[in-house]
Amino acid sequence: MTRRFDAFPYLLLLPAALLTLTIVAWPLFETFRLSFTDASLRSTEEYVGFANYVEIFEDDFWEVIQRTFVWMSLSVVFKMIMGVIGAVLLNAALPGRTLFRVLIMPPWIVPVAIGVFMWSWMYNGQFGMISGVAQKIGLLSGPFEFLAYKQSAFIATVVTDVWVGTPLVSLYLLAAMQSIPKEQYEAAWVDGASRFYRFRRITLPLLAPAIFTMGLLSAIWTFNSFDIIWILTEGGPRGATTTMIIDTYKTAISRFRFGEGSARAVMILICMTAFAAVNLALMARRGRKTGAGK
Template sequence: MRLSCSENYKTQSRNTEKLKIKKKYVPYLFLLPSALFMILVFLYPLCLTFKYSFFKMSMLNPNSEFVGLKNFSYLFTNSDFSRSAGRTLMWTICSVSIKLSIGLLLALLLSKKIRGIKIYRTLLLIPWAMPHAVSSIIWAWIYDGNYGYLNYFFMKFGITSQKISWLGERKLAFISTVINDAWAGIPFVTLVFLAGLQAIPESLYEAAEVDGANRVNKFFSITLPQLKNIILVTSTLTFIWTFNSFNIIWILTKGGPVDATETLIIKIYRQAFGKFDMGLSSAMSVIVFLILITLSIIYWKITVTDEE
């Protein structure tokens, strides 16, 4: 009887240990499909891109030649690449500035208790929910030099006496693509700022009113300081997404006219699938990746600091 009890105890102990082992590895089994997907779709192509950046290779020529850092040295001494990088930075700064300023203004308006506020908030989501390809095609119709709505209204109200080629002139094409990108991104920024505004305690504003503060004083002494971390995080995320934008520019101008809207992402695409130069395009991709990963680290540090 004692032997039987001892055997039962040992059996139960073994079963308990097996169950603990199963519970330990079950989460990894659930994560395995996602991990494989990430490896195949992101990590493997990323490793190939880093590899190709050290080679002189073309899609038209099966033979490749190891050149080391020559692709990178060529890009850093190439004025065309420098202009594309500066243009990308300027395009991103302009678009992000519009998104943040108008997004904050709309968030302040939508935080007020007015009739039909839920309808306005729902309508705000339309540009964000709409695919960039669809919205860009609509904006292309609006900007059309011959039949576009923008020229129609400008001529109808006497703002201009002749048709304007919005996507055919360098400066106008640059501004037009910025406006389209900002229009698509403003709703996200607005919703984030709106959530931050609603998290600010009303007692702070009530105390400021008792001290005689007006709206401007309350905005700069309460609203902005309370939204500081949210503004930093939103700015970083928006900058990364805008810097990496492709669809809007490609559909509207394909980087033209005369490279006026050719950002680094457009240049990489042209180099790879227009000139079939996989070596230089991979080197450019690595540079863009390093820029974006740096911004991601900044975002991570801001988030960690905020949590602490």
């Protein structure tokens, strides 16, 4: 008996498929196409082959790639550390725990532009809070413009990105932490295990899959983060905070070199695909080891 083909489920999926093709597949294809042209504000464009990609690596693009991964790595590592600490504190049986869970949300709820503008005021050397407090306690002898120097500007953008992203990481890990069976903690407590031992031997191993998943998502979001750096420094001073996404924007939008900008966008896609593939492979390997251990 042959089974009759039912097209109705595919018709239901058709609007979503068309939307995906419109807003994802077509722009992606167009980006690849433009990366092989000299497209600009001119009405005509010519095919230039791999010239845009060759020009990328003749510039200081390797420095931009290295800076991007350093910026992303620092930000994600500190988000994960602060997120784990925040999740542990929010999960503790303390008075006012619900209030603390609500108060951790503003950095994530407040529009990023408003929050970053607030940080730009705090970094200001003349009337910023950070410089003022540092002078009061004797760490600085005078006003210090954090966004005017290469190293301090780089650190400032990392700190701001960590502030924006930590609440989401904390709440995600808190949800994962609350799914850990309480019986395991009770058994360890009966055996006389300390808090740190329970955290190291129960919480962290069972929280590891959530940490890996959130770390990968956070890395992708941080890698493509534009607004924080652009509002604070616009990639300066002297390119100290220019990441791949900032460099692509400056090339394609500020200098109207759409072909070169598209080639840089393709490089971002390749880097993120490779990064995600490596992380997913590590997660799968860890999962196989965990399954074999059981």
